[in-house]
Amino acid sequence: MIGLVRAGLAATAVFIVDQASKAWVLSAYDLKAVGRVEALSFLNFVYALNTGINFGFGASDSVLQQYVLAGVAVAASIALMIWAARTHRPFVPLGCGLVAGGALANGLDRLHAGGVIDFINLDCCGIGNPFAFNVADVGIFVGAILIAWFAWSDEKQAEAPPRTTDSAP
Numbered sequence: 484m485i486g487l488v489r490a491g492l493a494a495t496a497v498f499i500v501d502q503a504s505k506a507w508v509l510s511a512y513d514l515k516a517v518g519r520v521e522a523l524s525f526l527n528f529v530y531a532l533n534t535g536i537n538f539g540f541g542a543s544d545s546v547l548q549q550y551v552l553a554g555v556a557v558a559a560s561i562a563l564m565i566w567a568a569r570t571h572r573p574f575v576p577l578g579c580g581l582v583a584g585g586a587l588a589n590g591l592d593r594l595h596a597g598g599v600i601d602f603i604n605l606d607c608c609g610i611g612n613p614f615a616f617n618v619a620d621v622g623i624f625v626g627a628i629l630i631a632w633f634a635w636s637d638e639k640q641a642e643a644p645p646r647t648t649d650s651a652p
Contacts, residue, residue, distance in 0.1 A: 490583065497585050502591070505617060509530070514529065526604075527603075527606065528602050529604045530602060532596060550594070559582075559586055560583035564579065567579035567580060582630070585619035589620070599617070601615035603616050
């Protein structure tokens with residue numbers, strides 16, 4: 484049950500920080516009207532509405548698609564929370580919660596705004612980056628890495644031959 488609590492706290496934190504950061508940036512800079520604000524030499528705030536899946540893949544104005552994708556986010560989040568409740572690995576629930584919180588925050592955007600609101604754009608070394616993301620996306624990315632890393636490392640430990648201690652006669 485401690486895994487479910489950890490996952491729930493992580494999901495709640497990502498969800499709240501994502502939604503609060505979007506509300507603040509959009510209102511403080513009026514991004515819908517302005518479009519782009521350079522905050523630092525490498526950090527820009529932009530307004531991007533992603534109606535597709537990832538990087539705009541499958542973008543559509545279909546309301547049904549937004550409801551289906553929001554439903555997938557809810558279903559995946561439920562599955563992740565069940566996994567978090569059942570696992571005995573300490574970091575997997577954290578990863579599950581980060582992914583679930585990010586998925587639910589992006590799902591709420593789909594229902595409220597008709598797509599995922601992205602606003603963070605990073606440029607480096609004079610190379611323009613056409614992609615934007617949000618805090619929920621960061622939670623999903625970091626959570627997926629945690630899940631993959633700890634699931635993989637546990638699998639490798641299970642495959643390793645057992646250590647024996649030989650005692651000399």
